[in-house]
Amino acid sequence: MLLRGLTWLVVFQLLGTLLSVLLVPQLPGPILGMLLLFFFLLLRGQVGEPLTQASTSLLRYLPLMLVPPATAVILHLELIARDIWAIAGALVGSLLLSLALTGWLMQRLIERQARRRGES
Amino acid sequence: MSLDWQGAWQALITHPLFGFALTLGAYQLSLALYEKTRWVVLQPVLLSILLVIAGLWVLGMGFEQYRQSSELLTLLLGPTTVALAVPLYLNLRRIRQLLWPVLLTLVCGAVAASVLGVGLGWLLGAEEGVLRSMAAKSATTPIAMLVTEQIGGIAALAAVFVMVTGVLGGIFGPELLRLIGVTHPAAVGMALGINAHAVGTSRALAESEECGAFSALAMSLTGASIALFLPLVAALLV
Numbered sequence: 001m002l003l004r005g006l007t008w009l010v011v012f013q014l015l016g017t018l019l020s021v022l023l024v025p026q027l028p029g030p031i032l033g034m035l036l037l038f039f040f041l042l043l044r045g046q047v048g049e050p051l052t053q054a055s056t057s058l059l060r061y062l063p064l065m066l067v068p069p070a071t072a073v074i075l076h077l078e079l080i081a082r083d084i085w086a087i088a089g090a091l092v093g094s095l096l097l098s099l100a101l102t103g104w105l106m107q108r109l110i111e112r113q114a115r116r117r118g119e120s
Numbered sequence: 121m122s123l124d125w126q127g128a129w130q131a132l133i134t135h136p137l138f139g140f141a142l143t144l145g146a147y148q149l150s151l152a153l154y155e156k157t158r159w160v161v162l163q164p165v166l167l168s169i170l171l172v173i174a175g176l177w178v179l180g181m182g183f184e185q186y187r188q189s190s191e192l193l194t195l196l197l198g199p200t201t202v203a204l205a206v207p208l209y210l211n212l213r214r215i216r217q218l219l220w221p222v223l224l225t226l227v228c229g230a231v232a233a234s235v236l237g238v239g240l241g242w243l244l245g246a247e248e249g250v251l252r253s254m255a256a257k258s259a260t261t262p263i264a265m266l267v268t269e270q271i272g273g274i275a276a277l278a279a280v281f282v283m284v285t286g287v288l289g290g291i292f293g294p295e296l297l298r299l300i301g302v303t304h305p306a307a308v309g310m311a312l313g314i315n316a317h318a319v320g321t322s323r324a325l326a327e328s329e330e331c332g333a334f335s336a337l338a339m340s341l342t343g344a345s346i347a348l349f350l351p352l353v354a355a356l357l358v
Contacts, residue, residue: 009200010198010202012202013202026355027270027352029198030197030199030201030262031201031347031348033202034201034203034204042209047209055206058203059200059203064143065194065196066197067143067147068143069197070165071169071172071173071176072187072276075276076277079250079277083247089244090236090240090241091237091254091257091284091285093240094233094236094237094239096292098232098314098315099289099292099297099311100302101232102311102314103297103307103308103311105228105229106311107304107307109220109224109225110307113218113220
């Protein structure tokens with residue numbers, strides 16, 4: 001079951017790569033693969049058991065897989081040190097502003113929808 | 121009889137699985153430490169990166185050698201990114217009643233997080249490489265890395281930005297939202313999911329199930345929309 005699900009995932013990634021090279025060079029293969037699989041699931045209307053098994057197993061270990069590529073930051077320590085204040089300011093500032101904006105907006109939209117439902 | 125210690129040591133650290141072993145060890149140690157302390161700051165991935173860097177430094181091993189001997193894990197990242205379609209589909213199917221508020225907030229939030237990040241960085245004088253790595257910071261890490269590479273930024277830098285953002289959002293997000301009077305569980309969940317990815321979602325789950333569901337949905341949708349639109353927008357602009 002796990003292998004069958006894994007096969008699907010790899011096939012979709014390879015399809016994504018083909019699509020990326022042939023038609024949409026702006027999007028990377030795995031991302032096109034994800035979108036293709038998403039549309040496939042929409043059409044099919046359900047997630048089969050093999051795919052559920054493979055995706056939950058892989059996603060559980062996603063944090064582990066991120067360690068090697070993220071460790072490449074050691075190659076860019078100089079750049080980070082040079083821009084550390086700009087980086088800190090941009091990350092913290094944009095996070096706080098955007099958190100407040102999204103929370104406030106969503107709450108307003110929910111209230112508006114509730115009012116409309118109440119009226120009609 | 122004299123044993124060839126030098127040769128044995130070389131065979132060990134140049135083994136094609138050495139980096140894999142180092143990563144596994146560092147990750148499990150971090151996981152155990154996180155589970156013991158439950159401090160949000162000790163995110164297993166961030167801690168693992170520090171441990172691996174320390175390990176490489178102690179062993180005097182170059183990054184290139186580590187990269188090659190941990191390639192097994194990196195190769196699996198592709199199919200795992202494809203697998204993100206499954207939670208996206210399941211989350212989307214679960215939430216129907218607030219579809220328009222969700223979509224509108226998603227678009228505004230994802231654009232705001234990206235534009236504010238790049239804009240503030242630019243105002244504060246960050247270099248172009250940093251700015252390009254900042255744009256995708258509200259997508260989950262694997263997506264942010266792919267997109268960043270595509271738009272000419274540094275993938276590893278984007279990964280660290282995403283993780284730091286997630287930790288900060290997970291720590292301060294719920295407090296900040298309470299402070300400005302955002303109390304609806306769906307609104308809190310959306311804000312945490314759009315801005316603080318997985319760490320935010322685990323905080324949202326601790327608040328309530330509804331909050332967690334919206335956060336998971338927001339995280340999936342933000343990732344997918346940044347994956348789809350950011351490279352296209354960047355291709356148009358540059």
